[in-house]
Amino acid sequence: MxxxxxxxxxxxxxxxxxxxxxxxxxxxxxxxxxxxxxxxxxxxxxxxxxxxxxxxxxxxxxxxxxxxxxxxxxxxxxxxxxxxxxxxxxxxxxxxxxxxxxxxxxxxxxxxxxxxxxxxxxxxxxxxxxxxxxxxxxxxxxxxxxxxxxxxxxxxxxxxxxxxxxxxxxxxxxxxxxxxxxxxxxxxxxxxxxxxxxKMERPKNIINSLSLIPEELESWxxxxxxxxxxxxxxEVMYEEYMMDDAEICIVSFGITARVSKNAINEARAKGIKVGMIRPITLWPFPKKVLCEAADKVKAFISVEMSMGQLIEDVELATRCKKPVLLCNRCGGVIPSPQNVMDSILEADKIGGEQ
Amino acid sequence: MKTSQIIFAGFGGQGILFSGKFLAYNGLIAEKNVSWLPSYGPEMRGGTANCSVIISDTPVGSPIVSEADMLVVMNNPSLEKFESAVVPGGKIFVDSALVDMKVTRTDVDVYYIPATKMAGDEGISTLANMILVGKLLKESGLFDFSNIDAVLDKIVSAKHQDLKAFNHKALSLGYNYEG
Structure with missing residues (x-):
């Protein structure tokens, strides 16, 4: 290296x-x-x-x-x-x-x-x-x-x-x-x-996005x-963090995934079983691993710097089998580990075996 | 498992970002996990500037420092803004030639160093920042002071090799300052 x-x-x-x-x-x-x-x-x-x-x-x-x-x-x-x-x-x-x-x-x-x-x-x-x-x-x-x-x-x-x-x-x-x-x-x-x-050796390559024939455009x-x-x-890529025994699954990408890791480590120290699935490809979205996780965890938390955008893909991927909480800030504000911790504590209240 | 979180703050042009970079490179050479995050935006055009440095034995999670172990300040607004961000038992380094406010906290260690005056007296007036870093290295015990030349080799550009000796001098002044 x-x-x-x-x-x-x-x-x-x-x-x-x-x-x-x-x-x-x-x-x-x-x-x-x-x-x-x-x-x-x-x-x-x-x-x-x-x-x-x-x-x-x-x-x-x-x-x-x-x-x-x-x-x-x-x-x-x-x-x-x-x-x-x-x-x-x-x-x-x-x-x-x-x-x-x-x-x-x-x-x-x-x-x-x-x-x-x-x-x-x-x-x-x-x-x-x-x-x-x-x-x-x-x-x-x-x-x-x-x-x-x-x-x-x-x-x-x-x-x-x-x-x-x-x-x-x-x-x-x-x-x-x-x-x-x-x-x-x-x-x-x-x-x-x-x-x-x-070079007069092959037919022309035509690069074009226009077709006025609907059937042709459909076939493209x-x-x-x-x-x-x-x-x-x-080509789906994701990272699983402390998901083996997790009862709460955070879904987050980019910088908020790092903030979430701080909160997860803190929550784990308190005995709360929380992990994270971090999508690395947002498209293709890691639907399969999230859908499988929905059979194991009691709740998801979407941690994002937007007004609830990632959460829609989480709900679709998990087919709304479990509640998905939103932990978010926007407008240029980054959620603090404490913001994430508050959501973890809220998710932890979600009752018993489902 | 040890993690140190440091905030440098002052005016744009005082070398705040460079100070943080110097400390981060110390961490890199000592094979620690490090992150360096600057404030960006209007600050870059001469307003207030600050940067957050994290040095850790474990991978760095969020690079944002909300609770600092150490704070270096080079103007009044920075002290006002960040004094409360220091953890109890933390350390605050103040350029007392520029900051006329006093730290009001009683649960932190405070070091007043007239760095800008010292730098001026020694003919290295642009290096007050490095005097403060020298004192930080002394009081924090974070890194071996004998590594500073190796670090300066890394961050002083080839064009400005002549500045290495001045940086060394500033760091030593701060390191040996008793006041």
């Missing part, structure tokens, strides 16, 4: 993207993800790469579409309001079956909102823009995982010709932690579909969803 260095989350994502072979970055600065853009501006020109600060987020995502169509690894990054601007492009990427890696370092909303951390783009990330499509959503809870999931994100994007989104927040983007930049082998994918010139969607089904079967 390579020597560990202290890095900010935003910079670690950028470095990992370079290690994953990304040489094209298009973006527009916005707090709290600007260090990522700045890092790329510094590094890419020295690596024969392309860094371009676009005139807007909308321009940046369309540049991503262009480079992806040419078969190269490409990314953009922003924070909440900027991702809204990129949404149209995200739908076009899906409609064209193009791979891309997109980072959202979330801040409080809606509107311009604030600049402090938030998870309130959960619906936007997991549900997306117009049309039937899916985005692979990866939710790191440490700077180290920001590195590994960035590499993974590029890989999944190429493998399934989809957008994968790294969904972080202001805290993770700004904090420094020791990180190893040993990312292992990078898989290269053939891209016979890319628009790279036929159906084919796409067959691929999504494979993703759902093979």
């Amino acid at each position: 390579s020597e560990k260095v202290l890095m900010k989350g935003n910079e670690a994502i950028a470095e990992a993207a370079l290690m994953a072979g990304c040489r094209h970055y298009f973006g527009y600065p916005i707090t709290p993800q600007t260090e990522l853009t700045a890092y790329m501006a510094k590094r890419l020109p020295k690596m024969d790469g392309v860094f371009l600060q676009a005139e807007s987020e909308i321009a940046a995502i369309n540049m991503v579409i262009g480079v992806s169509a040419a078969g190269k690894r490409v990314m953009t990054s922003s924070s909440s309001p900027g991702i809204s601007l990129k949404s149209e492009g995200l739908s076009y990427l899906a409609g064209c079956d193009l791979p891309a890696f997109v980072v959202n370092v979330q801040r409080g909303g809606p509107g311009l909102g604030g600049i402090q951390p938030s998870q309130s783009d959960y619906f936007q990330a997991t549900r997306g823009a117009h049309g039937d499509y899916r985005t692979i959503v990866l939710a790191p809870d440490s700077v180290q995982e920001m590195v590994s999931l960035t590499v993974k994100g590029f890989d999944l994007a190429d493998k399934y010709r989809m957008t994968s989104m790294l969904l972080a927040d202001g805290t993770l983007g700004q904090m420094m932690e020791p990180v190893s930049l040993d990312v292992g082998e990078i898989t290269k994918y053939d891209k016979p579909w890319a628009a790279t010139g036929t 969607n159906l084919t796409r969803y067959e691929r999504y089904k494979i993703v759902e079967e093979n």
Whole structure:
């Protein structure tokens, strides 16, 4: 393992993207993800790469579409309001079956909102823009995982010709932690579909999301969803923490999962059997493990920095077999371990064997 | 199992974030688990700045420090804001050349160091922060003081190698300060 260095989350994502072979970055600065853009501006020109600060987020995502169509690894990054601007492009990427890696370092909303951390783009990330499509959503809870999931994100994007989104927040983007930049082998994918010139040797590759024939458009969607089904079967990631004998299950991702771990350790010291299932992929969501947990625990707690977004997926996955409590703060406020502890104590009151 | 939580706070430009980074790197070299979390936003443009550092034998959960074992303050508003965040028995390090308020708590150890004046007298006026860190290293016993040059090697950029000696001097001044 390579020597560990202290890095900010935003910079670690950028470095990992370079290690994953990304040489094209298009973006527009916005707090709290600007260090990522700045890092790329510094590094890419020295690596024969392309860094371009676009005139807007909308321009940046369309540049991503262009480079992806040419078969190269490409990314953009922003924070909440900027991702809204990129949404149209995200739908076009899906409609064209193009791979891309997109980072959202979330801040409080809606509107311009604030600049402090938030998870309130959960619906936007997991549900997306117009049309039937899916985005692979990866939710790191440490700077180290920001590195590994960035590499993974590029890989999944190429493998399934989809957008994968790294969904972080202001805290993770700004904090420094020791990180190893040993990312292992990078898989290269053939891209016979890319628009790279036929050299008069093959038929044209056409990259397009428009069809005026409903039956044709339907068949594109159906084919796409067959691929999504494979993703759902093979690419679910989650972490179980103290779930072996747990009677209460916290569900949380990213920074709130870390706050929850503090509360879990404290509750365990008091003899309360609480554990956590931390989704690492928010789509595909770890439905199976949650549904199974619903047969063992007496209650779930969704800990999130939003007004009840993650909780909907928890209720769906567990088929409402057990109560799901909401422990949340929003607008840029991070729940304290005490907030989580209060919810654990409330969940613990839920009576006996069910 | 030992965890230390430290808050550094002052004005933007006093090297608050760098002080925290220096301490975090001490932790990294000592093979501890560490996290460093800055305040960000308007602070970066010259208002108040603070950062939270956690150094632990076990993996760091939340990087947010709400109960600090140690507090380093370099202006009045920071003392006002964070005095109550220190745990009983904790330590507060005050740059008494800039902070004219006194700590009102009686259940904590307080160290008044005229760091900004000392730095000015020694011709290292930008390094008052490191004088305070030197005193923190002495009083906390967190890390071996002989490691400081190895840490400075890591965090002082190649362009500014000449600053290492000044940092060393500031840290030593604080470490040896008896007042």
